Amino acid sequence: MTHELRVRRSEIIATVLVALLAAVAVFALWPRDRDPATRATGTMEQVQVSDADLAAARAAAGAIPCPAPTGAAPAGPLAGVTAPCLGAPGSVDVGAALAGRPALINVWASWCVPCREELPALAEYAARPGAVPVLTIDTRDDPRAALSLLGELGVELPSVIDTDGALRAALDVPPALPASYVVRADGTVTRVDPPIPFRTADDVAAAVERLS
Missing domain, CATH: 1.20.5 (Single alpha-helices involved in coiled-coils or other helix-helix interfaces)
Known part of the structure; x- marks a missing residue:
């Protein structure tokens, strides 16, 4: 050659x-679709399921009721926003359920690794005497997977499903999860910033005290 x-x-x-x-x-x-919620658009979307579809997952996780209206007039960005309850049948008027008192909102999903680490700290805080009500929002997720995670962690926090994205829009939730918000008694909402996941119940209490 x-x-x-x-x-x-x-x-x-x-x-x-x-x-x-x-x-x-x-x-x-x-890009590959790793979850059925991503097949249509390539981005995570909420999986739509009925109460009947959730019955088995709810039974396995344990009954986790959602808050009822407080009786005070709702105000702020959450006024008039309703969402299905994750842990029990029915829907929740989120603004009415949190009206007239400070509260903490946490936005999470079962696929979010920091959320998995943060949920037990939120539950520990919520069980403390004098803690403000904690409401969690499952978003861009399969609610059955969300209930499975709550059962696995032994977390019994009330949660609603952001079925149509109305709660994300009302709170202006960033793409990265988790995200937490303190709701004041007048209905105004402040995001916990910097958005560092809570590690302990003391971290949660400090954020609530600082922003309430």
């Missing part, structure tokens, strides 16, 4: 290797 042919062969092999490496890189970076 002449020197010229050897050089040409080397160039061809190098070109093929570059093409193969490029193809592998494209394949590795190509």
Whole structure:
């Protein structure tokens, strides 16, 4: 084989290797749907399920009722926003359920790893004497997976399902979860910032005290 042919062969092999490496890189970076909630648009969306579909998951997680209206007039961005209860049949008027008193809202999802670590701290805080009511919002998620996680963690926090994204819009929830908000007695809402997941019940209490 002449020197010229050897050089040409080397160039061809190098070109093929570059093409193969490029193809592998494209394949590795190509977005894939890892959850049924992402199939339609490539972004996480809320899975729509009925009360009948949730019956088994609710039974396994334990009955987790949602708050009833306080009787005070709702105000602020949550006034008039309703959402299905996650742990029990029925819907919740979120603004009416939190009206007239300070409260803490936590937005989470079963696929969110920091949420998994934060939920027990929220539950521990909520069980303390003098704690403000804690309402969690399951968003961009499969509610059955959400109930399964609550059961696995032994967390019995009331939660609603952000079925249509109305709660995300009202609270201006950022893409990254979890996100927490303190609701004041007058209905105004303040996001806990910086958005560092709570590690302990003391962390939760400090944020509530600071922003109430």
